[in-house]
Amino acid sequence: MRYKRLGNSSLEVSVVGLGTWAIGGDFWGKVDDDRSIRTIQRAVDCGINLIDTAPAYGGGHAERIVGQAIKGRRDKVVIATKCGIVKQGGRITRNLKPESIRKEVDDSLTRLGVDVIDLYQIHWPDANTPLEDTLNEMVKLRDAGKIRYIGVSNFDRKLMEEAASITEIVSLQPQYSLLDREIEKDILPFCREKGIGILTYGSLGGGILTGKFKERPQFDKDDRRENFYPFFKEPLWSKAMELVEVLRQIAAEVDKPVAHVAINWLNQQDGVTSALVGAKTPEQAEQNAASAEWELSQEQLDTIEAAYKRIYG
Numbered sequence: 001m002r003y004k005r006l007g008n009s010s011l012e013v014s015v016v017g018l019g020t021w022a023i024g025g026d027f028w029g030k031v032d033d034d035r036s037i038r039t040i041q042r043a044v045d046c047g048i049n050l051i052d053t054a055p056a057y058g059g060g061h062a063e064r065i066v067g068q069a070i071k072g073r074r075d076k077v078v079i080a081t082k083c084g085i086v087k088q089g090g091r092i093t094r095n096l097k098p099e100s101i102r103k104e105v106d107d108s109l110t111r112l113g114v115d116v117i118d119l120y121q122i123h124w125p126d127a128n129t130p131l132e133d134t135l136n137e138m139v140k141l142r143d144a145g146k147i148r149y150i151g152v153s154n155f156d157r158k159l160m161e162e163a164a165s166i167t168e169i170v171s172l173q174p175q176y177s178l179l180d181r182e183i184e185k186d187i188l189p190f191c192r193e194k195g196i197g198i199l200t201y202g203s204l205g206g207g208i209l210t211g212k213f214k215e216r217p218q219f220d221k222d223d224r225r226e227n228f229y230p231f232f233k234e235p236l237w238s239k240a241m242e243l244v245e246v247l248r249q250i251a252a253e254v255d256k257p258v259a260h261v262a263i264n265w266l267n268q269q270d271g272v273t274s275a276l277v278g279a280k281t282p283e284q285a286e287q288n289a290a291s292a293e294w295e296l297s298q299e300q301l302d303t304i305e306a307a308y309k310r311i312y313g
């Protein structure tokens with residue numbers, strides 16, 4: 001495994017991080033908790049030290065499972081969780097009001113079974129709360145020793161600028177993969193310039209970039225990933241399949257899994273600190289971790305770029 005410093009923090013994180021959205025059990029189909037615990041533990045055994053979770057994943061379930069999995073291994077992991085998505089009056093809503101965050105952080109610490117959260121991230125912006133109020137509260141939580149560093153997620157360039165002018169933001173967690181390169185326009189350059197770390201989500205496009213889907217999958221009704229990742233539907237599905245074919249050829253050349261090509265492409269983009277990759281089984285976690293053992297050649301990167309331009313224009 002390789003490690004990189006996260007932004008201007010003192011955290012050294014693995015270039016492949018473990019995402020735990022699916023482990024929450026409420027969006028990606030049925031999951032088995034015992035297997036989820038073994039998945040997290042296998043990831044850690046393979047050198048993955050960055051675990052990304054959120055109260056929103058299964059209404060706290062993912063955090064509880066992470067807490068169980070890291071018992072006795074706390075010193076081996078960097079825990080990243082989030083705030084700002086809460087259940088109010090039976091509805092899931094955005095809330096970044098200071099009093100809500102104060103409650104959320106204590107609930108997360110309890111579920112995770114830890115004294116401090118290494119990276120506390122705003123999950124989604126909340127247009128009804130001044131960003132300054134939210135960040136000032138997060139600074140208080142940092143001063144109180146409940147969190148170590150502040151990060152954000154799903155922020156555009158304007159919000160990034162505003163946040164960085166209020167306090168130190170060590171990382172941004174955006175969607176970024178070969179299927180969604182939106183952040184390259186203005187957010188990625190801004191983070192690079194300011195030394196803000198980037199933790200990518202949807203690194204495998206929800207599984208598409210593993211090359212395992214030969215046809216458009218029909219998910220069980222409790223697996224709602226195609227509502228979040230639009231590449232499972234036309235017209236993006238056909239384009240994704242064309243690109244995956246190119247990744248497949250490169251993977252075959254080097255005798256590695258297709259997922260490695262997608263993860264390594266991300267980690268070879270200037271400014272990316274770590275690719276967060278979701279895993280549901282110990283085998284997936286182990287396979288994804290192993291991508292850190294090699295890198296794409298410049299020629300392979302050029303082949304991917306040319307294919308991308310041809311397919312997406």
Ligand SMILES: NC(=O)c1ccc[n+]([C@@H]2O[C@H](COP(=O)([O-])OP(=O)(O)OC[C@H]3O[C@@H](n4cnc5c(N)ncnc54)[C@H](OP(=O)(O)O)[C@@H]3O)[C@@H](O)[C@H]2O)c1
Pocket residue numbers: 018019020021022028052053123153154173200201202203204205206207208210212259276277278279280283284285287288
């Ligand atoms: N901040 C945000 O708003 C936000 C939003 C989305 C995600 N995230 C974070 O980012 C993490 C990563 O994104 P993601 O989980 O949504 O999507 P992803 O990493 O693109 O895809 C993960 C899924 O791909 C499949 N997979 C993974 N490795 C595989 C392998 N080696 N072989 C075959 N299949 C494999 C698994 O599902 P199947 O086996 O069921 O196919 C897995 O659940 C999340 O878990 C979460 O922590 C954050």
